[in-house]
Amino acid sequence: MADSDLVSRAAGGDPTAFQTLVERHRSMVYRVAYQFAGNHHDAEDIAQEVFLKVYRSLDRFRQDAQLTSWLYRIVMNACIDHRRRQSPASSAPFGEEAERRMLNTPEECPGPEACAYGGELGAVLQSEIAQLPHGQRIVFVMRHHQGLKLSEIAEALGLAEGTVKRQLHAAVHRLRGALVHQRVAAGERV
Amino acid sequence: MTTCHRQASGAIELYFYDELDAVERTQVGDHLRSCAECRDALDGLTVIRAALSTRPVVDAPRGGDWSAFMRRLNDSTAFERHIGSLSRSDHRAPLREQKASPRGTTKVVTYLALAALLTLVTSGVAYVARSTSRTAPVQPPQVAAVDATPASEAVGGPATDRSTEAAFAALSEQHFERSKLVVLGLTNKDAQHALEADWAYERGLASDLLNDTRVYRQAAEERGMKTLAGVMSDLELVLLQTSLADAPDADALGQIQRLIHKRDLVTKMDSATMTTTGS
Numbered sequence: 001m002a003d004s005d006l007v008s009r010a011a012g013g014d015p016t017a018f019q020t021l022v023e024r025h026r027s028m029v030y031r032v033a034y035q036f037a038g039n040h041h042d043a044e045d046i047a048q049e050v051f052l053k054v055y056r057s058l059d060r061f062r063q064d065a066q067l068t069s070w071l072y073r074i075v076m077n078a079c080i081d082h083r084r085r086q087s088p089a090s091s092a093p094f095g096e097e098a099e100r101r102m103l104n105t106p107e108e109c110p111g112p113e114a115c116a117y118g119g120e121l122g123a124v125l126q127s128e129i130a131q132l133p134h135g136q137r138i139v140f141v142m143r144h145h146q147g148l149k150l151s152e153i154a155e156a157l158g159l160a161e162g163t164v165k166r167q168l169h170a171a172v173h174r175l176r177g178a179l180v181h182q183r184v185a186a187g188e189r190v
Numbered sequence: 191m192t193t194c195h196r197q198a199s200g201a202i203e204l205y206f207y208d209e210l211d212a213v214e215r216t217q218v219g220d221h222l223r224s225c226a227e228c229r230d231a232l233d234g235l236t237v238i239r240a241a242l243s244t245r246p247v248v249d250a251p252r253g254g255d256w257s258a259f260m261r262r263l264n265d266s267t268a269f270e271r272h273i274g275s276l277s278r279s280d281h282r283a284p285l286r287e288q289k290a291s292p293r294g295t296t297k298v299v300t301y302l303a304l305a306a307l308l309t310l311v312t313s314g315v316a317y318v319a320r321s322t323s324r325t326a327p328v329q330p331p332q333v334a335a336v337d338a339t340p341a342s343e344a345v346g347g348p349a350t351d352r353s354t355e356a357a358f359a360a361l362s363e364q365h366f367e368r369s370k371l372v373v374l375g376l377t378n379k380d381a382q383h384a385l386e387a388d389w390a391y392e393r394g395l396a397s398d399l400l401n402d403t404r405v406y407r408q409a410a411e412e413r414g415m416k417t418l419a420g421v422m423s424d425l426e427l428v429l430l431q432t433s434l435a436d437a438p439d440a441d442a443l444g445q446i447q448r449l450i451h452k453r454d455l456v457t458k459m460d461s462a463t464m465t466t467t468g469s
Binding site: 015018019022023026027028030031034035040041043044045047048051052055056121122123125126143144145149150165166168169172175176179180 | 200203204207209231234235237238239241242243244245247248249250251252256259260262263264266267270427445448449
């Protein structure tokens, strides 16, 4: 059944249709949420928030629109809202990186073959992404990981495209810095 | 340090991510042949892409188990339906029919107006109760459910909006006072020494407060009281996690305690209503 039909049925009060819709798109939503948050705890919160927002606005979905575009829009805004709700001061004793390590170490262990430079660099960059300001982070995640065009990201976030370009540039600049730092460190070890 | 203006302008990222039009792309391509700095920048992006592609894709909760996630979502949507049925005159009509029906709309407006009146009366009682005793007894959830209806939409007028918002904030403050007992209890609990009965009691309290919290959160959202809605949402999450935890296990309690600390929930509960009422 097409997404638009499922939305229509769900808006009409069919809980099975809504459940099917969630099951169909939850992996994508979770993936983005995790890439943004860097830990399961926040990713689950964000994904919950996304589907609740979807549920609350089922009757506002335009039948001619793409459900994935609509979802991306909701996901991006949920990520930003989630971050806004967390005050930096209160999260200090539970830093993102510390929590990420605490929550995710067992299943994120890259395995022996990935412990080479590439895998190690990937972990360093992922950690760097987790520390980007939330605007830069969501733009980078949506452009780099999800492949959305900058114009689509700008529209979803209600920003000018130039602003989104600058956010991407700043994010990439910081990741390049981490890359250089890591290369120097790797060179020193050799 | 970046010296090439093309790299400084972000053109290399746009080239890499295929965000340039055909003419610009050709220009940057030509430039890359002659600029080592920009070629390095482009190589850097290729390395970043390759390195990030070695990271595992995480697209499901731990162990790929969605059951807890779906239970939580089902619980929330069931509650949304319940709320929806409270603010609609006909429980059985689907969303679109409700919006299309003028008769239904009239009924909803009437209902909202009645709810607004009830809110004012209830809040008046709440003010009196507060002035006589700071430790109000636990109120039945039904009272909060009526209060949650978007009164300001029905009544209209800035003065009335302000008074209903103040009344709503006062009720929220009482709700936070009740909830704080549970939150502080959870914060100080030690999973190693917690008795099963103790934990069951805590869970029971959390479950009792959960529905009220959702109603308050939604009412705050509908009134545009963002700060209050945000704190209610955080509280809702803590109560939900507590009510879903089956036993006093250290992992579950640790997660709840981190949630409370990370969101600075107790402080926010103290300040949210002050911000709203301006006191």
